[in-house]
Amino acid sequence: MTILDLAPSQVGQIISLDGNPDFNSRMMEMGFCSGIEIRMIQKMPLNGPVKVRIRNGIVALRQSDASHISIRLNA
Amino acid sequence: MPDSKHSIALVGNPNSGKTALFNILTGLNQKVTNYPGVTVERNTGGARLENSHVEVLDLPGTYSLVPESQDEAIVTEEFMNWAKDENKPDCIVSVVDATNLKRNLYLTTQFQDLGIPVVVALNMMDLAREKSIHIDCEKLKENLGVFSVIPVSARLGEGMEILKRSISKAFESKEVVPYQFPIPEPVQNAILPLQNWYRTHHQYSENLSRSLAIRTATGWNTNSIAFPDHSQIDESRIELNKIGFPFESLEPTLRYHYLDQVVPDTDIPIDQKSRSEQTDKILTHAWGGPLIFLGILTFIFQAIFSWAALPMDLLDGGIATIGNWVSARLPDGLFRDLLVEGIVGGAGAILVFLPQILILIFFLTLLEDSGYMARVSIMMDKAMTKVGLHGRSVLPLISGYACAIPAVMSTRTIDSWKERLVTILVLPLMSCSARLPVYALMIGAFIPNTTVFGYFGLQGLTMVFMYFLGTITALILSLVFSRWIKTERKNSFIMELPPYRVPLMRFVFQQVYSRGKLFVTDAGKIIMAISIVLWFLASFPKVDSGDQHTIHTSYAAKIGKTIEPVIAPLGFDWKIGLGLVTSFAAREVVVSTLATIYNVENGEEDIVSLSAAMKNDKDPITGENIFTPLVALSLMVFYVYAAQCMATFAIVKRETNTWKWPLIMIVYMTSLAYFGSLIVYQGGLMLGFS
Numbered sequence: 001m002t003i004l005d006l007a008p009s010q011v012g013q014i015i016s017l018d019g020n021p022d023f024n025s026r027m028m029e030m031g032f033c034s035g036i037e038i039r040m041i042q043k044m045p046l047n048g049p050v051k052v053r054i055r056n057g058i059v060a061l062r063q064s065d066a067s068h069i070s071i072r073l074n075a
Numbered sequence: 076m077p078d079s080k081h082s083i084a085l086v087g088n089p090n091s092g093k094t095a096l097f098n099i100l101t102g103l104n105q106k107v108t109n110y111p112g113v114t115v116e117r118n119t120g121g122a123r124l125e126n127s128h129v130e131v132l133d134l135p136g137t138y139s140l141v142p143e144s145q146d147e148a149i150v151t152e153e154f155m156n157w158a159k160d161e162n163k164p165d166c167i168v169s170v171v172d173a174t175n176l177k178r179n180l181y182l183t184t185q186f187q188d189l190g191i192p193v194v195v196a197l198n199m200m201d202l203a204r205e206k207s208i209h210i211d212c213e214k215l216k217e218n219l220g221v222f223s224v225i226p227v228s229a230r231l232g233e234g235m236e237i238l239k240r241s242i243s244k245a246f247e248s249k250e251v252v253p254y255q256f257p258i259p260e261p262v263q264n265a266i267l268p269l270q271n272w273y274r275t276h277h278q279y280s281e282n283l284s285r286s287l288a289i290r291t292a293t294g295w296n297t298n299s300i301a302f303p304d305h306s307q308i309d310e311s312r313i314e315l316n317k318i319g320f321p322f323e324s325l326e327p328t329l330r331y332h333y334l335d336q337v338v339p340d341t342d343i344p345i346d347q348k349s350r351s352e353q354t355d356k357i358l359t360h361a362w363g364g365p366l367i368f369l370g371i372l373t374f375i376f377q378a379i380f381s382w383a384a385l386p387m388d389l390l391d392g393g394i395a396t397i398g399n400w401v402s403a404r405l406p407d408g409l410f411r412d413l414l415v416e417g418i419v420g421g422a423g424a425i426l427v428f429l430p431q432i433l434i435l436i437f438f439l440t441l442l443e444d445s446g447y448m449a450r451v452s453i454m455m456d457k458a459m460t461k462v463g464l465h466g467r468s469v470l471p472l473i474s475g476y477a478c479a480i481p482a483v484m485s486t487r488t489i490d491s492w493k494e495r496l497v498t499i500l501v502l503p504l505m506s507c508s509a510r511l512p513v514y515a516l517m518i519g520a521f522i523p524n525t526t527v528f529g530y531f532g533l534q535g536l537t538m539v540f541m542y543f544l545g546t547i548t549a550l551i552l553s554l555v556f557s558r559w560i561k562t563e564r565k566n567s568f569i570m571e572l573p574p575y576r577v578p579l580m581r582f583v584f585q586q587v588y589s590r591g592k593l594f595v596t597d598a599g600k601i602i603m604a605i606s607i608v609l610w611f612l613a614s615f616p617k618v619d620s621g622d623q624h625t626i627h628t629s630y631a632a633k634i635g636k637t638i639e640p641v642i643a644p645l646g647f648d649w650k651i652g653l654g655l656v657t658s659f660a661a662r663e664v665v666v667s668t669l670a671t672i673y674n675v676e677n678g679e680e681d682i683v684s685l686s687a688a689m690k691n692d693k694d695p696i697t698g699e700n701i702f703t704p705l706v707a708l709s710l711m712v713f714y715v716y717a718a719q720c721m722a723t724f725a726i727v728k729r730e731t732n733t734w735k736w737p738l739i740m741i742v743y744m745t746s747l748a749y750f751g752s753l754i755v756y757q758g759g760l761m762l763g764f765s
Binding site: 009011017021022023024025026027028029030031033037038041042044045046047048049051053055056057058059060061062064065 | 352
């Protein structure tokens, strides 16, 4: 599953990134590393960007970007 | 040492507060706002520390030295220069957001590789306290091996003296012990050939060579270093994969692993909702959010009209008083005419619009500084993508309402070249503050001050319509341009949302002041020069032929009348034509041009109110009014579209590195202006308006 499968307020843990190399390295530099927890905050309407809480910040990214971040649900 | 001029460089993530710190250190009014990517180029300023004078360099915010957009590339370029010992600063001040420590320190560790003393300014301590984040600075300093870690709050001005003292001390520490973070031995072995290459070919330090080797293996490309043998990189990558380190994530994996070990855990529980998150529930609500945004924009445009009315009247009266006062004191003659008709009349006509421009800038700064503009970007991203733009295009487009020049520069944060180019191309259609005087003059003089639908002022609505016309055309054209320009687009949008903050009024007013000053001095110089030249053209050759006014036989009239046939179908006479010519340098000049012409025409009498003079201006042959509401409308539409700002084209040339795009802009905008006005005027005549 990816970030997009999270409902608002649901928390997951990043497993891996499978976008292009540029995207992957930028996301990792911004702290999207495997094992890090991520919480869905809001999906903007009409398939707009999603807002997530990661580390101590809030990051918005397009759904096409978010679909490249695989997660698993927290037990 | 007598001449020991030191320099420091400020580096940090977007939104870490670098620019706020820069302002406090230098006392400059560099723009600070709560929007990622406000600093898009290198800024320098001077500061006094202890008893020495230092040069301070402010660089764009970036998450790492692997750049994704043009503003970030500046930082990497600077880093590589310092690696070569060129313009190397004596101290790096790494500005770190204390509420998001590890993510911010990632960049800090990259800068440590240079062997320059690093002072960590642990910024936003006020927010950290609010969130109950406690950081042991001494321990953090030891663990990271930086020169010092100083808690500060740039917004509140806290900790600045201690920071300055620490920077001064850093200058004296000549020997910096290079701090090398540990990496697993198999990784070290895999990248050793690359590391050795940097070491031998560039004489970089062990530390820097190792980091550059890691970065190269991770996939970093740079033009500044040509790595000759790509097979060596491939070999290292194969080796890394063998030992279970996917090369694409090598550098972030290593650095974050290290940071996880040495940085105390300051993570806020993942399900704890911040106050900004609560606020966002309303402000970025699915349909409430866009509605609120629309409401805010409407409010701003209403305010521009209603709040500015009084100060504008006062200024107008003041300028007329000055003109009459000067004219009463000075003896008759050329000098008095020049002063009163050319300078006071021309430049004064523009100054009247300063209150409106200041109000506009005030609100735009508030929107950015509060953190709201970042939300607007994500709310609008979907719609923007539909017309070929980008969520990050919203801020440049909205700042285009103030001035296209900084707006064009702020497109540097758009990391996809295609969307950036399209944004730049349509930006000048956003009605900038230089059009305000033109709209305001025409509306004030020719649009009746009545209300429609019982509530809205017709004048205000006309103004909103002009802004709407420019904006909607910009959006339509971006769709056209993005179909036409064949470059590949990069389909990605990642943006950190800063926390909401109550704007610091001190900063807001500083910003308003410096923009206002810029308008008065920069625009003032052009306007003054053109007004003087124009006065000469309008006043000579002097003829004395009874009641015949000089102006109709002047050089200015000759120029204007030459182009009159071309613009007559738009409803413009030669005076407006002359205004179109002079305002090619800057739009607002048309107002001072008309003011100068009418004052010259008016000759010996008192300095005249421009709108009154325009209303009374009659065609000498037919006796009909030159200006009618229809002509005013046609002229406003012309100014919505026309390409009339040299400075914008110069900046577009600089940003796109070719004259091709500015030329395309001039052609398409001029065509739009001409045909737009033609349709309005001829269509209006056909419908029986005048």
